[in-house]
Structure formats: C-alpha cells, structure tokens
Amino acid sequence: MKNPVDDRLDALRGSAKRLDYNARSLAALENNPRCTLRALLDASGSDKAAIATHVGHPPSFGQSSFAITRGNAFEAMVKDNGCxxxxxxxxETLELTLPEVGYEDLNDVGGDGRSKQRHERTEEVLLRAARGEGDATLFDHPMLRLLIGGHKVYLEPDLVALRIDGRFHVVEIKSFPIIDDQADSTQVRAATTQACAYIIALRDLLGRASIGEEAVSDTIVLVAPKDFTNRPTGAFVDARKQVAALTRQLSRIERIGDLVDLLPEDLTFDLDPTPDKNKQPRRPAEELTEALDQVLVTYRPDCLNHCEMAFYCRSRARAEASLDVLGPAVREQFGGIDTTTMVMGLARGELTPSEDQVEIAAALRHAARLRAELEDLGGAA
Ligand code: SF4
Structure with missing residues (x-):
C-alpha cells in the first residue's frame, strides 16, 4: 500500500514513467551525499537527463560507444575459457590459493534473461555456495537485488568469486589501465563506489538467510589491463569506508520523507510529456527551472563526472556567485564566506569583515595587493 511520501514523490515526478536506481545512481549518491536535489530526483524516479535537457543544460558525460565496446571486449577476454x-x-598476480574452481553462468536462466528469473537463480546458487554446497566458486553476472525506498533495484556485478580467503569477493573488470601498479584514482573510485552497492546487496541476500555480513569481503578485486598491453592484471581495493558511506546514504533514502516535508506543496519536476511515443515535454522550460531553483543543491566540480544535472547546477552556482564552482578544497579555505562577490568585496576592502572573517580578509587584501603589484610590473615591462 502506498504511503503519503510515495504519493508526494510520484507528484514530484509527474506523469513520466518511474526510473529506478541502478548501481551508477547509487554510486553518485555517495559522491555528493549532501545534495537535496539529487536525493529527491532519484527517490522520485525522475528522469534527470530529460529534465536537464529541457532546462537547457543537457548532460554530456558517459562512456563513448568506443569505450563501451573496448570494455566489453576486455571483459569477454578475461572470462574466456571458463575465466x-x-x-x-x-x-599469479594476487597470489591467491584457489584449489578448486567451478564456474556458474548467471547471464540467463535457460535462455531467459529477465531480471526476476535471474535474481531467483542467483539467490539459489549463492546461498547454496555460502552453505558449502555445490562446487561453484565463480559466479558470472549474478543478478542481485536491493529494496530501496520500497522499490526493487536490480544490480549486476561483473563477477562474484567465492573462496578467496573463504569469503565472497566482488570482482570488477575495467578497461582503464593499471600502469606501474597505479591506476587513475577517479576511475578507481568510480569502480569501487559502484562495487560497494554490490557488496551491500550481497550482504543483504545472505543476511536474509541469517548468514553474517563477514561472509562478504569489503575488499574488491579490480581486474584491468596491465600497462599499455591488453593483458589483465589485478589489485585489491579496500572499500570499507565507501561501503559505510553508501550504507548511510541508503538509510537517508529511507528518511526521504524528512526532505519531502520541507518542499512547497505544489512543487513538481513534471515535464508534462505528450502522450504519444515521442514523449515531448510540454511544460515551459522557465517554469521547470523555477521549480528546480527552489531545491537546495551542493554543486562541486566533480558533479560533472557523475550527475546528469551538473551543467544546470554549475550554471546556477555561477549565477549565485557561489564558491561551490571552485570545489570543496577552495570552499573550505574560505570557511564562512559563501560567494565570490563577498571574496572580492573583502579583497578590495569594500566590505567590513565579521569577527571570524578578519584573518581571511587580511589574507585576501594581501593577495590583492600582490596581484596589483605584479600587474604593475607586467605593465611597466
Ligand atoms: S549536479 Fe547538482 S543535483 Fe547533481 S549531485 Fe551535483 S549538485 Fe546535486
């Protein structure tokens, strides 16, 4: 039965079809945990890409089709011939002892690729394995499931391996390279955050059968190409902190009613799509922008890597002269000052600093003087 919060979330989304969470959208929650707009758009199942596009800020992130094809080819190669x-x-690389290996293909169930059927089969074989029955140790594309905000969310890791250290491990196969044992930290973080959702879902599955969460490791096995070759190598990635952070975010979703209660009653992100198959938005873009503008955002530059709303939020932060556009590190340095207008006012001595701004105001005036002197020197040269 629906509760008033669900009704309110449905009203926020309007007449569009509900979009469920996925591993990527869950990972994005962990990237910007304080953002109210993102929390509301995701919880209401709103189409962020369509909304951002309609208000004139279409998203432009995501993998190119070339990168997707390369990723799929690499994963297929890693899994070829029974992995x-x-x-x-x-x-060899991770020096693990794996005496027996049994492979279980969970990409479909007898040719049936539907999520529900695959999830039921996944649950059956993983529970059997956890109880020490059967001989499967590598589970290819298991279909896990989490209940988030009352909605079923299907999640599909590349692979789950059992009996590494006697525990289940999530294996992520990525096509970005590990060069001299180092990989791009942003890409590793993105892969790890996504894998955290799988760890939580796996623990949930086993927990329902009274198998403790220690049966699932929070160390991820990352498999990626070595140096500039196509030869796979591996690394362990400790995901403890991110698992804890994502767990906190998931419990925040369960309390989404607290955020909904703060919204104006008639607020909606409805695009009012045409009823035909084209689903053209009919709602005036300015009206939708006004609705979005009423909700708190905490823009930071790395939103550009993981949120469809990033260009809208960046433009809003710029219009508000918010220091958010410069990122959390700069923001922290200017603790207590919110806007670039205020920074400039203090630097030029046009604003009187409050008691706790005296120190930073002096530093800003000093920086402004140095800059002016350099400009003078440059002009004289
Ligand atoms: S882009 Fe905007 S909506 Fe998305 S997480 Fe960042 S601040 Fe929130």
Missing amino acids: AELLRVLR
Whole structure:
C-alpha cells in the first residue's frame, strides 16, 4: 500500500514513467551525499537527463560507444575459457590459493534473461555456495537485488568469486589501465563506489538467510589491463569506508520523507510529456527551472563526472556567485564566506569583515595587493 511520501514523490515526478536506481545512481549518491536535489530526483524516479535537457543544460558525460565496446571486449577476454585469464590473475598476480574452481553462468536462466528469473537463480546458487554446497566458486553476472525506498533495484556485478580467503569477493573488470601498479584514482573510485552497492546487496541476500555480513569481503578485486598491453592484471581495493558511506546514504533514502516535508506543496519536476511515443515535454522550460531553483543543491566540480544535472547546477552556482564552482578544497579555505562577490568585496576592502572573517580578509587584501603589484610590473615591462 502506498504511503503519503510515495504519493508526494510520484507528484514530484509527474506523469513520466518511474526510473529506478541502478548501481551508477547509487554510486553518485555517495559522491555528493549532501545534495537535496539529487536525493529527491532519484527517490522520485525522475528522469534527470530529460529534465536537464529541457532546462537547457543537457548532460554530456558517459562512456563513448568506443569505450563501451573496448570494455566489453576486455571483459569477454578475461572470462574466456571458463575465466582462464581471471584465474591466472588471481593466482599469479594476487597470489591467491584457489584449489578448486567451478564456474556458474548467471547471464540467463535457460535462455531467459529477465531480471526476476535471474535474481531467483542467483539467490539459489549463492546461498547454496555460502552453505558449502555445490562446487561453484565463480559466479558470472549474478543478478542481485536491493529494496530501496520500497522499490526493487536490480544490480549486476561483473563477477562474484567465492573462496578467496573463504569469503565472497566482488570482482570488477575495467578497461582503464593499471600502469606501474597505479591506476587513475577517479576511475578507481568510480569502480569501487559502484562495487560497494554490490557488496551491500550481497550482504543483504545472505543476511536474509541469517548468514553474517563477514561472509562478504569489503575488499574488491579490480581486474584491468596491465600497462599499455591488453593483458589483465589485478589489485585489491579496500572499500570499507565507501561501503559505510553508501550504507548511510541508503538509510537517508529511507528518511526521504524528512526532505519531502520541507518542499512547497505544489512543487513538481513534471515535464508534462505528450502522450504519444515521442514523449515531448510540454511544460515551459522557465517554469521547470523555477521549480528546480527552489531545491537546495551542493554543486562541486566533480558533479560533472557523475550527475546528469551538473551543467544546470554549475550554471546556477555561477549565477549565485557561489564558491561551490571552485570545489570543496577552495570552499573550505574560505570557511564562512559563501560567494565570490563577498571574496572580492573583502579583497578590495569594500566590505567590513565579521569577527571570524578578519584573518581571511587580511589574507585576501594581501593577495590583492600582490596581484596589483605584479600587474604593475607586467605593465611597466
Ligand atoms: S549536479 Fe547538482 S543535483 Fe547533481 S549531485 Fe551535483 S549538485 Fe546535486
């Protein structure tokens, strides 16, 4: 039965079809945990890309089709011949002892690729394995499930391996390179955050069968190309902190009613799409922008990597002269000052600093003097 919060979330989304969370949208929650707009758009199942596009700020992130094809080809190669390359990486590179190996393909159930059927089969084989029955140790594309805000969310890791250290491990196969044992930290973080959702879902599955969460490791096995070759290598990534942070975010979703209660009663992100298959938005863009503007955002530059609303939020932060556009590190330095207008006012001595701004105001005036002197020197040269 629906509760008033669900009704309110449905009204926020309007007449569009509900979009459910996925591993990527869950990972994005962990990236910007304080953002109210993102929390509301996701919880209401609103189409962020369509909304951002309609207000004139279409998203432009996401993998190119070339990168997707390369990623799929690399994953297929790692899993070829019963995961022969993966086993080599686990045994040789990561020095794991894997005496017996049994492979279970969960990409479909007898040709049926529907999520529900795959989830039921996944649950059956993983629980059997956790109880020490059967001989499967590598589970290819298991279909996990979490209940988030009362909605079923299906999640599909690349692979889950059992009996590494006697525990289940999530294996993420990525096509970005590990060069001299180092990989791009942003890409590793993105892969890890996504894998955290799988860890939580796996623990949930086992927990329902009274199997403790320690059965699932919070260390992720990352498999990626070595140096500039196509040969896979591996690394362990400690995801403890991110698992804890995402767990906190998931409990925040369960309390979404607290955020909804603060909204104006008639607020909606409805696009009012045409009833035909084109689903053209009929709502005036200015009206939708006004609705979005009423909700708190906490823009930061890395939103550009993970949120469809990023260009809208950046433009809003710029219009508000917010220091958010410069990122959390700069913001922290200017603790207590919110806007670039205020920074400039203090630097030029046009604003009187409050007691706790005296120190930063002096530093700003000093920086402004140095800049002016440099400009003078440049002009004289
Ligand atoms: S882009 Fe905007 S809506 Fe998305 S997380 Fe960042 S601040 Fe929130």
